[in-house]
Amino acid sequence: MVKIIDAELLRAAPQLVAFVEADALDAQNPAHATWLREKLTRLEQGGAVFFGYFAGGRLAGFASIQVEMRPPEVCGGWGSCELLQIGVEEQSRRQGAGKALLRAIEEYLAPKHIYCLYLHTYARDRRAISFYLKNRFVPAGTVPHVYGPGAEGMLFLVRRLQ
Numbered sequence: 001m002v003k004i005i006d007a008e009l010l011r012a013a014p015q016l017v018a019f020v021e022a023d024a025l026d027a028q029n030p031a032h033a034t035w036l037r038e039k040l041t042r043l044e045q046g047g048a049v050f051f052g053y054f055a056g057g058r059l060a061g062f063a064s065i066q067v068e069m070r071p072p073e074v075c076g077g078w079g080s081c082e083l084l085q086i087g088v089e090e091q092s093r094r095q096g097a098g099k100a101l102l103r104a105i106e107e108y109l110a111p112k113h114i115y116c117l118y119l120h121t122y123a124r125d126r127r128a129i130s131f132y133l134k135n136r137f138v139p140a141g142t143v144p145h146v147y148g149p150g151a152e153g154m155l156f157l158v159r160r161l162q
């Protein structure tokens with residue numbers, strides 16, 4: 001079951017948020033825990049909407065989005081939406097939870113005048129890229145240097161909703 005949740009619920013599940021952000025993050029590490037809390041606050045203050053995936057009543061995954069609506073005089077009034085985060089706890093992966101989160105986001109966006117859903121990810125993250133391709137996103141370009149020297153760039157993927 002997927003529903004809109006408060007960021008507070010994610011603050012209570014820091015390891016879940018850590019897994020989604022980067023494998024190297026450990027919510028037990030005080031510096032990482034602070035970084036994770038600050039990141040959630042930044043997203044919240046930017047107007048993010050959070051979706052929780054529940055398995056047996058337990059929060060087992062989540063996603064966040066940021067919607068950009070525009071007045072009719074700008075871009076024909078078409079809005080867009082960025083998928084900011086999506087992740088599912090390890091033991092619940094590959095059972096359709098990620099797809100269910102995307103479906104709930106799509107339903108949330110359906111009545112709005114939103115032209116596309118887009119996101120970026122690490123260009124070598126095969127697992128995530130496979131997931132997005134399976135869910136009808138298409139690669140739209142890579143920005144180099146974002147993750148530092150020697151690393152791959154940031155890959156953008158997009159899916160038209162209209």
Ligand SMILES: CC(C)(COP(=O)(O)OP(=O)(O)OC[C@H]1O[C@@H](n2cnc3c(N)ncnc32)[C@H](O)[C@@H]1OP(=O)(O)O)[C@@H](O)C(=O)NCCC(=O)NCCS
Binds near residue numbers: 021096126
């Ligand atoms: C990406 C993620 C959200 C997918 O969630 P999920 O619940 O497993 O997704 P679904 O069950 O709906 O879809 C599974 C599909 O995703 C891809 N996938 C998921 N895990 C994978 C893995 N370990 N290796 C390869 N492909 C994988 C495959 O295409 C898979 O389809 P398949 O099982 O038929 O091969 C999940 O793997 C995750 O939380 N990853 C860590 C966080 C992350 O990378 N987030 C995205 C960063 S931008």
